[in-house]
Amino acid sequence: MENVAPSSSNSPSKAGKVDDINMEGLSLHEGIRDWPVCIIVLGMAGSGKTTFTRSLIEHAQAQFNPYVVNLDPACREVPYAAHIDIRDTVNYKEVMKQYQLGPNGGIVTALNMFTTKMPKFTELVRRAGERGHKWCIIDTPGQIEVFTWSASGNIITEGLATMFPTIIVYVMDVVRSACPTTFMSNMLYACSILYKTRLPFLVALNKIDLKDCGFIQDWMTDFEVYQDALEQEQSFVNNLTRTMSLTLDTFYENLVTCGVSAKTGVGYAKLLQHMLDCVAEYERDYKPVYEKMRLQRLAEQLAPAATAAHIDEAGTAVPMGLDLSEPTNQDDNSVFLMAPSLVPQQMNADETELELDSKGKVEEQNFQSFVQTHMSAQQSKRDKQQRNQETKS
Ligand SMILES: Nc1nc2c(ncn2[C@@H]2O[C@H](COP(=O)(O)OP(=O)(O)OP(=O)(O)O)[C@@H](O)[C@H]2O)c(=O)[nH]1
Numbered sequence: 459m460e461n462v463a464p465s466s467s468n469s470p471s472k473a474g475k476v477d478d479i480n481m482e483g484l485s486l487h488e489g490i491r492d493w494p495v496c497i498i499v500l501g502m503a504g505s506g507k508t509t510f511t512r513s514l515i516e517h518a519q520a521q522f523n524p525y526v527v528n529l530d531p532a533c534r535e536v537p538y539a540a541h542i543d544i545r546d547t548v549n550y551k552e553v554m555k556q557y558q559l560g561p562n563g564g565i566v567t568a569l570n571m572f573t574t575k576m577p578k579f580t581e582l583v584r585r586a587g588e589r590g591h592k593w594c595i596i597d598t599p600g601q602i603e604v605f606t607w608s609a610s611g612n613i614i615t616e617g618l619a620t621m622f623p624t625i626i627v628y629v630m631d632v633v634r635s636a637c638p639t640t641f642m643s644n645m646l647y648a649c650s651i652l653y654k655t656r657l658p659f660l661v662a663l664n665k666i667d668l669k670d671c672g673f674i675q676d677w678m679t680d681f682e683v684y685q686d687a688l689e690q691e692q693s694f695v696n697n698l699t700r701t702m703s704l705t706l707d708t709f710y711e712n713l714v715t716c717g718v719s720a721k722t723g724v725g726y727a728k729l730l731q732h733m734l735d736c737v738a739e740y741e742r743d744y745k746p747v748y749e750k751m752r753l754q755r756l757a758e759q760l761a762p763a764a765t766a767a768h769i770d771e772a773g774t775a776v777p778m779g780l781d782l783s784e785p786t787n788q789d790d791n792s793v794f795l796m797a798p799s800l801v802p803q804q805m806n807a808d809e810t811e812l813e814l815d816s817k818g819k820v821e822e823q824n825f826q827s828f829v830q831t832h833m834s835a836q837q838s839k840r841d842k843q844q845r846n847q848e849t850k851s
Pocket residue numbers: 501502503504505506507508509510530533599600601664665666667668718719720721722
């Protein structure tokens with residue numbers, strides 16, 4: 459991790475190391491600052507986050523002078539100059555070796571280690587704001603779940619959002635999303651992140667130089683167009699996907715998307731406009747929530763550590779990882795794991811088949827009535843829109 463001067467991991471500036479930072483200035487006592495605005499770039503592996511980040515830096519340079527953070531410990535090199543690079547703080551390969559972890563465990567642990575420096579990290583971001591950086595762009599690890607479903611990802615996101623305006627940009631690969639099932643998986647992920655982070659959320663439909671993103675926008679606005687696309691795909695998850703697509707309808711209504719090409723730069727002018735709208739949304743709707751959270755955290759920080767005195771009651775530590783040994787049998791009721799093939803067969807084959815058959819029928823009926831209800835709702839929505847248009851004309 460570094461201080462002032464932009465650098466890449468290849469040419470680290472040793473001036474102003476993070477450990478030299480005086481922490482007195484950083485405090486939850488302060489309210490949420492106006493800048494830098496933190497932009498967290500998320501997306502599935504290979505969606506183009508890093509290329510997107512590079513292009514965003516270029517397009518925002520003149521107006522917002524972005525401060526840039528790379529949080530991917532496993533990337534070989536980044537095509538931009540990062541002010542803070544997790545690879546300068548944690549050597550992910552060394553972490554794997556030391557803790558005998560696989561690649562994903564190594565990335566999670568590296569991010570956890572970085573998070574222990576969170577106060578210093580936010581202090582650097584704050585100082586960057588004071589030096590005139592209006593934006594702070596944060597590139598995240600390739601494996602999205604490492605950031606979105608880890609404690610450290612949570613700490614970083616909430617930590618930033620309680621100190622600076624913060625928004626999420628979700629990068630989605632248009633080419634890969636041409637497959638309706640992949641599109642749905644991507645949307646489910648986006649939806650879960652939206653509800654988890656509770657921050658303004660923008661979807662950047664990336665790689666439009668390869669494929670126009672109009673079809674995605676059609677799928678999001680017209681359920682039947684998406685159903686038609688699904689019909690053409692022979693997949694065992696179709697039924698699930700169809701059900702999900704109905705459920706996600708409400709989510710789409712409030713979702714802002716913007717087509718871009720991180721490679722050619724097409725669409726970035728519009729994207730910047732959407733991002734500014736997201737910042738305004740943070741100020742209007744989210745800031746009060748995070749302000750409240752900040753005050754809660756502050757109160758927790760000031761409260762005496764109540765549990766410390768009773769630590770003996772906390773239980774017995776369980777050995778983790780490689781030193782686990784077979785537990786001794788303490789009584790006849792000891793817990794055991796059972797593989798599906800070892801489950802005792804209580805029903806004979808005919809009974810099982812019959813039961814499954816009727817279950818299948820009920821499921822199909824339920825599904826059909828679910829679809830029917832939704833279709834009628836969609837139809838009445840369309841009729842209403844048509845009536846409105848007729849009244850206008
Ligand atoms: N044609 C085209 N290719 C792109 C675009 N954006 C990214 N790519 C390519 O997509 C591939 C993945 O891009 P990255 O930027 O490494 O994606 P990432 O999400 O950061 O990848 P990980 O961090 O490894 O998950 C690279 O080959 C890029 O050149 C784009 O807009 N158009």
